[in-house]
Amino acid sequence: MIYLDHAATTPTASEVRAAMEPYYQRRYGNASTPYEFGQHSREAVENARKIIADTLGVQTSEIYFTSGGTESDNWALKATMEAYAFRGRHMITTQIEHHAIGNTCEYLRKRGFEVTELSVDRDGRISLEQLERAIRQDTVLISIMCANNEIGTLQDMEAIGEIARRRGVIFHTDAVQAYGQIPIDVNGWNVQMLSASSHKFYGPKGCGFLYMKQGLRTESMIHGGSQESGRRAGTENVPGIVGMAKAAQLAFAHMDETMERETWMRDRMIHHICSEIPGAFLVGSQTHRLPGNLNICFPGIQASNLVLLLDEAGICVSAGSACNTSEAEPSHVLKAVGLSDAQAYACIRMTLGRDTTVQELQETLRTLKRLVKILKKR
Ligand SMILES: *Cc1c(COP(=O)(O)O)cnc(C)c1O
Secondary structure (H helix, E strand, O other), X not given: OEEOEOOOOOOOOHHHHHHHHHHHOOOOOOOOOXXXXXXXXXHHHHHHHHHHHHHHOOOHHHEEEEOOHHHHHHHHHHHHHHHOOOOOOEEEEEOOOOHHHHHHHHHHHHOOOEEEEEOEOOOOOEOHHHHHHHOOOOEXXXXXXOEOOOOOEEOOHHHHHHHHHHHOOEEEEXXXXXXXXXXXXXXXXXXXXXXXXXXXXXXXXOOEEEEEOOOOOOOOOEOOOOOHHHOEOOOOOHHHHHHHHHHHHHHXXXXXXXXXXXXXHHHHHHHXXXXXXXXXXXXXXXXXXXXXXXXXXXXXXXXXXXXXXXXXXXXXXXXXXXXXXXXXXXXXXXXXXXXXXXXXXXXXXXXXXXXXXXXXXXXXXHXXXXXXXXXXXX
C-alpha cells in the first residue's frame, strides 16, 4: 500500500507506542488519586504538559489536554464567545475552515452570535484589509486556521496577529495541520489560543490540546471533576497524553529535515504531474503551502472515481478532506478559491509523510497517468 493521506491521519510512530505501553499495563493508576501509584500517572501527565508547552515556548499552565482537534476548536470558540458575551457577540473566521470550526460557527449563529466569514484569493489566503474592515466594536474573536487541511495554504499569521493585537481582539488558530509540521510562533504571532491534534503528527488518535494564554476568560466545556485546572473535567487519557508528547518531541527534533525532504518531493511531484498529465493544475499556493500537501485538479474527470481506482491500485489519496467523503456537495474550500463545481469535483489531495519515498511517488505518478487517461475516455 502507498499511503498519501497524512492530512487525514498519520501512523502512530513506534517510539510513541513504546512510550504509551507502560500506561496501559503496570502504570494504569488514575492521575487524580493521592497514593504513589496514581502519582506516577500524574507525573507522566505533567511531564507531557511540560514537553508540549516547551515546543510552543509557553507556560505549562497554558496547555489543556483534550480529546483532539475537534474538541479544542469547539472549546475555543464556544467558551470564548460565551465568556466574553459582555463585550460583544461578533466573531470573524474564514470560508475555508475545517468543519470543526465551520459547524461550531453555525451553532453559535443559532445561539444569537454573529459570524463574519472572510473570503480568500486563488491561493487560499485572506485579505488583511478585509480582515481589518471586518473588525467591529463588538468583535470578540478572530479564528483563522494556520494551515488548510485540503489545499495546505499557510496564512500570514504574523500580520493577522498584529491586527488582532492592535484592535484588541482575541486570536485563535486551528493549527491542527501545522503543529509538528512547520515552526509555530505563538508569541510572535500574538496567538492567544491554539488547537492541535495528536494523530496528525504521528501520535495516537483521540488526543489533542488547546493552548490558552494565561488571563483569558473561558467557560468549562465539559463539567465534572477538577482535572485540567477545573476547566476540562474527566479522567485524563494518560497513555494518549504521554504518546502525544513523545510524538511532539520527535516531530520538533526532526522538523527541519522533514520539511526540506517533503517540500522537495512535493515540488518534484507537482512538476511531473502538471507537465505530464494534460490539463492538470495545482490548486492553492505554490509557495505558502504545507510541505507535504499537493492538491491537483484533473479537469474532465470525477475525483471520486479516481480515488476508487487508485485504491484498487493500492494507493490511498482523498478527494476533498477525510471528513466529507460522503458529502454530495463540492468542497467549500475548493469553491472558496474560485473553482467551478466541475473543477471542484475533479481534485484530489495527496499528502506526503515522513516515510513517503521517491519510489512511491514515481509509482503513483505512473498510475495517475494511466488512470486519468482511462477516466477521460469514459
Ligand atoms: C483533523 C483536523 C481537525 C480535527 O481534529 P481531530 O483530532 O480529528 O478531531 C480539525 N482541524 C483541522 C484543520 C484538521 O485537519
